[in-house]
Amino acid sequence: MKLDLNSGSEAKKIGFIGLLLMVSSILICYFHLRGMGHVFTHLFYLPTIIACIWWKRKGLVVPCTLALLLLLSNLIMPFSDFNLTEYLVRGSIFIIVGLVTALLTERFQETERQLSTLMSNLPGMAYRCMNDDDWTMKFVSEGCYELTGYTSHDFIENLKLSYASIIRPEDLEKVWNGVQRGLTLHKPFKISYRITTANFEEKHVWEQGQGICSDDGELMFIEGFITDITNLKNVEKEVKHLNSILKAIRNVNQLIVKEKDRDELFKRACDILREIRDFKLVWIGLVNENNFNISPAASSGIEESYLDSIKITWDDSPEGKGPSGMAIKNQKPYIMRNLVEDPTFKPWKAEAIKRGFSSSIAFPLMYGEKVYGSLAIYSEDFDAFNSAETSLLLELAEDIGFAIHNLDVESKQKEMEEELRASEEKYRTLFGNAEDAILIINDNRLVDCNSKTLEMYGAKRSEILGETPYDLFYPHSNEKTQRKALKYLNNALDGVPQVFEWKLRRKDGELFYGEIKLNNLNLKGSTYLMAMIRDITERKIAEDKIKASLHEKEVLLREIHHRVKNNLQIISSLLNLQSRGIDNEEVQEVFKESQARVKSMAMVHEKLYQSQNLSRIQFKDYILSLVNNLLQTYLRDPSGIQLKTDIDDVYIDINTAVPSGLIINEIISNSLKYAFDDDRGEIKISLRKDDDEMVLKISDNGKGFSKDFDFRTTETLGLQLVNSLVQQLDGKIEIDNTNGVGFKITFRELEYENRN
Incomplete structure (x- = not known):
């Protein structure tokens, strides 16, 4: 007792x-x-x-x-x-x-x-436990309740339950292997996994601990600390998802600018949106104002047959109360967070459940007050759409609505051009009623124009006819501009249609932008030039808005990279603060290595937000910054190491930069710690790109490895990490152990893979 x-x-x-x-x-x-x-x-x-x-x-x-x-x-x-x-x-x-x-x-x-x-007050749970299948607890701090929902007494000696029982079953083996690896190597272990709390809530936790041994080396128990990283995991997931949405918006906007075929535009836009989070179905429907039906125009997903088996309207019938119908009627986004339980989804419920749909969101496709249709997205997750995602997708829907408007306007213009070429009678009929200004030129003089021309220029017919084409261009006195205009006229006379944009001036001096199309025209045996001018001032303003929107989104993406870099820097600083209170040199070394790894990843994001191209970094600059940081970290006098580099100017994306940066970090760190007895020597780094293949060489003239050393079976964490990262890059690694140590790593740049 x-x-x-x-x-x-x-x-x-x-x-x-x-x-x-x-x-x-x-x-x-x-x-x-x-x-x-x-x-x-x-x-x-x-x-x-x-x-x-x-x-x-x-x-x-x-x-x-x-x-x-x-x-x-x-x-x-x-x-x-x-x-x-x-x-x-x-x-x-x-x-x-x-x-x-x-x-x-x-x-x-x-x-x-x-x-x-x-x-x-620690943000987590300190513990002491036995190394058994139940992780039998001998001591648990009060932070246990906040972390798990159970009191510390519940776990002591497995009084009510064991700690192993709250670890997710699929993570049990991972946790056991991670702990045993650390105990075998007599080093601290660090693992992350998931637990189920007393409230049946899933949490992501990060654990660090180590074995405590007796004087004769026998393991007595394990001591460590467990903290909740669920918020960090959620932030990482949200950042990745918002990144993918921003990228999709940029891609769709670029598609809108380039693609003139409406069906192809709709199809590719649906494909881009579906890849954001591997949605079950994305489709665009157009309204029919005669019968209130919504007709599918394009779709993307493995469940496209769903649209063939249902009827969707935008009237007041039960078939008009789905996401698309409500979005069109209300002219704003409409979300159904639970398709299984929502009574208004009853007409489509059976087909939706059969295909695994759980929630849906729809956006009206509008320009001004006109509604063209809807953009609908179906997800297999309940309540899948948050406010941030909805706001970004609404912007995208507005851009698609603007594109439909432009395509409709351009489609009407093409029809007019076809009719003009079909017959002179149709030409004369359309000539007077065309929405665009039309001018007829003969012998370098304006001989005819339509009423739209007079309206556009704010002039009388007598003030237009008889003038030269140059009189309508601005500025008049610019010889370079006149030569350029003459080139367009001559090419059109030679039978080559010309389409270009030009800055024009009305009679009252007001400037406006016009899209000019020049074609030669044979009338009664004579060759004329027909100039069609469309006032594209509003389109120019709209394009400027789109460009400004793209710039705004690039700024946001740059800020995201900046914040990720800052968060990683905070982690590095926390590791540094933690290491100051530790007297064990081996543990301090582990903290220093972890700081270097985090710093190598932070540098990637730092280079990204500092670069013009937000998806790729200049790898030479990154390597030099990384190596100089390692020299400052591990050496009191970095001048003792002679660094020789021969690196091609190549740009790589973040998927390749992070693993390759970690590889360089581990190899250089290994050389600085073990290769030179007096901190003096030489390190060489070279990078060559041959077509799609890159060859990275890193060598030193230090002590080298022992003759029986096998880098593929080593228990050294750094080299294990190098082998794993090379496999991640689908590359191969070779080591030359003569005159120091030389690494040769051959790899290709990884292609982007969507992660959901």
């Missing part, structure tokens, strides 16, 4: 001290009467010490009282020849012993309180 000196009530404590004093007094008298000749007062030390442990400085009353009683008893009825000095010394010793005991007890309890406060 464990003795707890602080247990019991005050009355029991006082009674116990009194009993000890009485027993001690009886024994002292007994020994004196037996003729020992001296008073044996050492028995009073026990109640003195216990009293000062229980009541700290208040307990000094006991030794002070004993010292006083000792003097008085010897004065009144001395046990032996009275020696004042002797009994003063004995009394002083009682008081000193009590004082020292009280001060040490106070100091111990203050330290215990500080430790308890620290443990209770």
